Amino acid sequence: MKDQLVILGSGGGRHHIRTQHRATGGFLLKINGVQAHIDPGPGAIVRLNQYEEDPVKTELFITTHAHVDHYNDISAIIESSRETLHDKNYNYHKKGILLTTPEVVGLISDYHLNMLEKVVRFKAGDTYNYKDITIIGTKVIHSPVNEGFGIIFKLKEYSLAYTSDTMVFDDFAKQYSGINILILNLLRPDSVTCKRHACTDEIIPYLNSIEPPLNSLIITHFGSMMDGPRSKRNFVPSQVKKLQEKTNIKRIIGAEDGLKIQINKLLV
Numbered sequence: 001m002k003d004q005l006v007i008l009g010s011g012g013g014r015h016h017i018r019t020q021h022r023a024t025g026g027f028l029l030k031i032n033g034v035q036a037h038i039d040p041g042p043g044a045i046v047r048l049n050q051y052e053e054d055p056v057k058t059e060l061f062i063t064t065h066a067h068v069d070h071y072n073d074i075s076a077i078i079e080s081s082r083e084t085l086h087d088k089n090y091n092y093h094k095k096g097i098l099l100t101t102p103e104v105v106g107l108i109s110d111y112h113l114n115m116l117e118k119v120v121r122f123k124a125g126d127t128y129n130y131k132d133i134t135i136i137g138t139k140v141i142h143s144p145v146n147e148g149f150g151i152i153f154k155l156k157e158y159s160l161a162y163t164s165d166t167m168v169f170d171d172f173a174k175q176y177s178g179i180n181i182l183i184l185n186l187l188r189p190d191s192v193t194c195k196r197h198a199c200t201d202e203i204i205p206y207l208n209s210i211e212p213p214l215n216s217l218i219i220t221h222f223g224s225m226m227d228g229p230r231s232k233r234n235f236v237p238s239q240v241k242k243l244q245e246k247t248n249i250k251r252i253i254g255a256e257d258g259l260k261i262q263i264n265k266l267l268v
């Protein structure tokens with residue numbers, strides 16, 4: 001299996017947008033022969049080039065909500081996913097599927113929307129099948145004004161989920177039951193709580209109630225209190241250690257910009 005996860009940005013929130021102390025490019029998933037770019041925030045196109053990934057290979061575009069660290073570069077990513085834009089008669093080549101909220105669709109120009117084969121207005125609870133990948137929207141509690149969703153990718157051999165930005169809530173764990181790999185947006189360390197995001201101490205009991213236990217957890221989308229302008233130090237290593245000690249998950253990985261991981265190494 002050649003499936004791979006590529007971190008194009010382990011940062012989230014406005015301080016990382018401003019400083020790029022941690023990049024804000026989202027991540028690539030290469031699954032079942034499909035290259036997907038999820039949540040391309042500011043600089044995503046720069047990071048693709050920096051980490052020697054090929055934007056032309058992307059055919060599945062996903063933006064989970066209308067926050068700038070998740071949608072900013074989506075038009076650049078759509079435009080960069082083809083070598084040529086149109087034939088000599090200016091007929092535009094249609095390529096790729098965009099899955100996002102109706103709000104984000106409204107933020108993208110018709111020019112870019114018309115480059116796509118299909119635009120899927122997506123929300124929690126929805127299911128979409130694409131080339132033997134079942135994509136399911138999961139619930140988030142995040143912004144009071146912007147709709148959003150997390151995602152499950154169900155494949156024949158494994159399933160992988162991405163929480164997107166969310167705080168914890170009653171059924172958080174239930175919706176990830178049966179998942180092998182979880183990518184968790186963990187903005188804050190220890191008990192530094194936030195009304196719109198999760199912190200380590202809050203999430204631990206929820207992670208422990210995912211049944212059966214996850215094979216691997218990747219924490220990412222770190223905010224400025226985790227590492228950066230407003231933190232005394234980089235708290236990521238201590239959070240990885242804490243999660244290793246206090247959860248039933250075999251493997252915990254703290255994301256770094258440019259990190260490339262083979263999916264089969266996350267499944268053992």
Ligand SMILES: [Zn+2]
Nearest residue numbers: 012013069165
């Ligand atoms: Zn975010």
Ligand SMILES: [Zn+2]
Nearest residue numbers: 065067142165
């Ligand atoms: Zn957000």
